[in-house]
Amino acid sequence: MINGKGRYLLSKERVSEWDILRGIAFLAIVLQHSIGQFAYRKDTSLLDAYTLAAIYHLIKFGVPAFVFLTGATLLYNYYGKLNYLEFIRKRSLDVLVPYLVWTPIYYVYIFPQKVINVEWLKEVGKQLLVPTQAYHLWFIILIFQFYLVFPFFLKWLTWANGKNDLYDKKRTLNPVLVFTGLGYIVLMWASYKYLPYHASTYPGIIQFLISYRNSNFLFYSFYFIFGAVITFDLERWRKIIRGYSYWNFVLLVVSYSWVGYELFIGTGYNLPINLNWSTTLKPSMFFLVLSELLALYLIAMKGTQQKNWMTKVISWFGRYSFGAYLVHALILGILISVLDVLQLTHPGMNRHYVLVTFIIFLIVTVISSLTSYILSMIPLGKYLIGSIGAKDKPKNSAHPAGLSSHKV
Incomplete structure (x- = not known):
C-alpha cells in the first residue's frame, strides 16, 4: 500500500482479491x-442464440x-522504483x-496446408504486427503498449497525488478519476x-488506428488508470466499494438492461x-463493465475472507492464466x-x-490451465508462457501484470 505522501509503507500486504x-x-x-463458437451457427435456435448473447454481454468485463x-x-510493484530499461x-x-x-x-494450425517459405514468413511477420488470424493474441499487443507508456502514467499519477496531498489528503486521486472517466x-x-463512419476522411495511418482501435491502449486507458488509482489508497477504496454496493447493483441492472435492449433492437428476430x-x-x-468490476471486486474481497475451495480454485486459475x-x-x-465430427452422428445436439x-x-478451462501449469514446471516452458509459477521470482516479478499472478 502507498501512504499519503506517495511512499511505500514498510510492509506490503498481499492483495489476495486480485x-x-x-x-x-x-x-x-x-x-x-x-x-x-455456437452463437453464430446456422442451426442455433433463436432462444439459444439470445441466451448465449445475454450471457456474452454480461461477461464482457474480461479484458477490462x-x-x-x-x-x-504495475503501480503496486514499481511505484517510486522503476528502472525503465530493465x-x-x-x-x-x-x-x-x-x-x-x-x-x-x-x-500453422489455421493454415496447415501452406508451405513454409519466404512468403509464409512474410505472412507470419504481418501477423506479429497485426494478429488477425489468432483472434485472442491482440490482447498481447494491447497490454505491451501499457508497459511502454507506463512511465508516463506513473509520472502523471505521482504528480496528481502530490498535488492532492498538498491541499486535501482525503481527496486523493478522485478528481483525476472523475475527469478521466468523463473523457473516456x-x-x-x-x-x-463517430469514428466508424468518418474513418475514410483521415490519413492512412489514422484509418489504420481507427480500424484496430480495439487493440489501442487509449481505448482501455480508463481501466488502467482506475486500477492504479485504487492502489494509491487501497483500504479506502475497499470501504467505498462495500459502502456503495447497493447503488452499484442498481447501475449494473440498469446498464445490463440497456445493453440488452440495444442487442434486441439491433438483431430483432433475425x-x-x-x-x-x-x-x-x-x-x-x-457503464456495465465499470459496475461489474466494482461488483466483482466486492465478490473477490468476500472470497478472500471465506477462503473456501472455490476461491482457491479460482485463484489457481488466475495464477496460470497467462x-x-x-x-x-x-x-x-x-x-x-471433434464436436463437429460427433454432430454428424448426433444431429440433435x-x-x-x-x-x-x-x-x-x-473442458477448455481445465485443459488450458493444466497445460500452463505443466509448462511452468519445464525449464524451457518460460519461452511458451513466461515465467509464471516460478518459485524464485522476486517481488517485482516481470510476469504479465493482468494475466498471471504477482507476488504483491
Missing part, C-alpha cells in the same frame, strides 16, 4: 470465446478486468517471447458513433445474432473440430447448444 479477480476474468474470456489489474499491479527487458522476455512463439504455432465516456461515444452489439468500446458497455490464455484458443479449436457451450468451456 488473484481471485484475475481468475474470474480469465474464466469470463474463455466463456466468451466458447459462446462465440485484466487491464485494470495491470494498472493496479522493466521493458523483463516484460519483453515474459510477454513478447511467448507471443513470438505462439503466433507461428497458430498460423466521450472517447467511447466517438468510438461507437439469425445469426450479432454479438458485436456487445462491443466494449461504447458508452453503455462502459499461459492458459495463450493456449486456450488452440484447445478450443481442436474441441470444436443443436437443441442443447447452451449446455454444450458450458461443457466446452469447462
Whole structure:
C-alpha cells in the first residue's frame, strides 16, 4: 500500500482479491470465446442464440478486468522504483517471447496446408504486427503498449497525488478519476458513433488506428488508470466499494438492461445474432463493465475472507492464466473440430447448444490451465508462457501484470 505522501509503507500486504479477480476474468474470456463458437451457427435456435448473447454481454468485463489489474499491479510493484530499461527487458522476455512463439504455432494450425517459405514468413511477420488470424493474441499487443507508456502514467499519477496531498489528503486521486472517466465516456461515444463512419476522411495511418482501435491502449486507458488509482489508497477504496454496493447493483441492472435492449433492437428476430452489439468500446458497455468490476471486486474481497475451495480454485486459475490464455484458443479449436465430427452422428445436439457451450468451456478451462501449469514446471516452458509459477521470482516479478499472478 502507498501512504499519503506517495511512499511505500514498510510492509506490503498481499492483495489476495486480485488473484481471485484475475481468475474470474480469465474464466469470463474463455466463456466468451466458447459462446462465440455456437452463437453464430446456422442451426442455433433463436432462444439459444439470445441466451448465449445475454450471457456474452454480461461477461464482457474480461479484458477490462485484466487491464485494470495491470494498472493496479504495475503501480503496486514499481511505484517510486522503476528502472525503465530493465522493466521493458523483463516484460519483453515474459510477454513478447511467448507471443513470438505462439503466433507461428497458430498460423500453422489455421493454415496447415501452406508451405513454409519466404512468403509464409512474410505472412507470419504481418501477423506479429497485426494478429488477425489468432483472434485472442491482440490482447498481447494491447497490454505491451501499457508497459511502454507506463512511465508516463506513473509520472502523471505521482504528480496528481502530490498535488492532492498538498491541499486535501482525503481527496486523493478522485478528481483525476472523475475527469478521466468523463473523457473516456466521450472517447467511447466517438468510438461507437463517430469514428466508424468518418474513418475514410483521415490519413492512412489514422484509418489504420481507427480500424484496430480495439487493440489501442487509449481505448482501455480508463481501466488502467482506475486500477492504479485504487492502489494509491487501497483500504479506502475497499470501504467505498462495500459502502456503495447497493447503488452499484442498481447501475449494473440498469446498464445490463440497456445493453440488452440495444442487442434486441439491433438483431430483432433475425439469425445469426450479432454479438458485436456487445462491443466494449461504447458508452453503455462502459457503464456495465465499470459496475461489474466494482461488483466483482466486492465478490473477490468476500472470497478472500471465506477462503473456501472455490476461491482457491479460482485463484489457481488466475495464477496460470497467462499461459492458459495463450493456449486456450488452440484447445478450443481442436474441441470444436471433434464436436463437429460427433454432430454428424448426433444431429440433435443443436437443441442443447447452451449446455454444450458450458461443457466446452469447462473442458477448455481445465485443459488450458493444466497445460500452463505443466509448462511452468519445464525449464524451457518460460519461452511458451513466461515465467509464471516460478518459485524464485522476486517481488517485482516481470510476469504479465493482468494475466498471471504477482507476488504483491
